[in-house]
Amino acid sequence: MKARRWLPHPLLSVCLLLVWLLLMNDLSLGHWLLGALLGWAIPLLTQVFWINPPRVHKPFKLCLFLLRILGDIITANLQVAKLILGSTAKLRPAFVEIPMLLEDELALTMLTSIISLTPGTVSADLSDDRKMLLVHGLDVPDPDALVAEIKQRYEAPLLEVFTCSPT
Amino acid sequence: MDTWIEALVALFLLIGSLFALIGAIGLYRLPDFFMRLHGPTKASTLGVGGMVIASLIYFSFRGEGVSLHELLITLFLFITAPVSAHMLAKAALQQKLRISEQTRGKPWEQ
Numbered sequence: 001m002k003a004r005r006w007l008p009h010p011l012l013s014v015c016l017l018l019v020w021l022l023l024m025n026d027l028s029l030g031h032w033l034l035g036a037l038l039g040w041a042i043p044l045l046t047q048v049f050w051i052n053p054p055r056v057h058k059p060f061k062l063c064l065f066l067l068r069i070l071g072d073i074i075t076a077n078l079q080v081a082k083l084i085l086g087s088t089a090k091l092r093p094a095f096v097e098i099p100m101l102l103e104d105e106l107a108l109t110m111l112t113s114i115i116s117l118t119p120g121t122v123s124a125d126l127s128d129d130r131k132m133l134l135v136h137g138l139d140v141p142d143p144d145a146l147v148a149e150i151k152q153r154y155e156a157p158l159l160e161v162f163t164c165s166p167t
Numbered sequence: 168m169d170t171w172i173e174a175l176v177a178l179f180l181l182i183g184s185l186f187a188l189i190g191a192i193g194l195y196r197l198p199d200f201f202m203r204l205h206g207p208t209k210a211s212t213l214g215v216g217g218m219v220i221a222s223l224i225y226f227s228f229r230g231e232g233v234s235l236h237e238l239l240i241t242l243f244l245f246i247t248a249p250v251s252a253h254m255l256a257k258a259a260l261q262q263k264l265r266i267s268e269q270t271r272g273k274p275w276e277q
Binding site: 081117123138 | 198246
């Protein structure tokens with residue numbers, strides 16, 4: 001309990017340290033210390049603003065998932081490039097509603113961002129009760145297949161990593 | 168600097184600018200606002216990515232040690248691009264912008 005009070009978000013602290021080191025482009029001891037100080041002080045000072053700290057249950061799985069997203073982003077770019085250069089009259093754009101199982105705010109933010117970054121989809125709106133997500137697809141031959149793909153490929157791993165949903 | 172490193176830098180710069188160009192073409196060609204939104208969110212991430220890799224290689228081989236802070240550009244881009252796209256889409260929904268006739272499904276009213 002005490003450790004959590006003095007280091008509220010260990011993962012955030014590590015991220016801040018890494019970002020600081022990258023920002024300075026310098027791996028000397030001084031910057032490690034300064035980065036560690038910032039990584040410790042910033043989460044502590046902003047603690048009040050964090051509504052409920054998200055708990056990551058499987059960090060390793062999260063890393064694998066992020067790597068796969070990176071691969072998906074590259075294929076998404078190639079696909080969208082092909083669609084843009086092809087005939088625009090043949091495109092089948094669609095609005096698709098996807099029911100959400102995630103409840104945690106950070107996990108939801110991640111999912112909507114991932115949807116925006118990956119194959120031909122942009123998340124357009126979240127319903128007021130956070131149960132439905134409106135997604136616009138650039139070329140959707142089969143809306144149901146798109147919903148199934150997003151749920152299985154992106155939502156399921158996030159649910160597993162953040163096990164925050166009652167399901 | 169070796170010729171082949173210069174060639175590699177040039178290659179990544181070309182890939183990056185090619186994708187930025189495709190994003191811009193998409194912005195010009197696609198028929199309605201929501202479809203145009205796809206160009207900048209996706210094609211441009213790889214555009215910036217290619218240029219970032221080129222810069223990374225160039226500065227790492229200049230003899231001043233490894234340079235990695237370009238990676239932060241990618242990180243911040245991945246955080247901000249979806250958010251701005253989402254805000255634009257929300258604004259467009261509220262303004263009830265014209266939607267291309269090919270579009271199936273309708274945005275909800277709330």
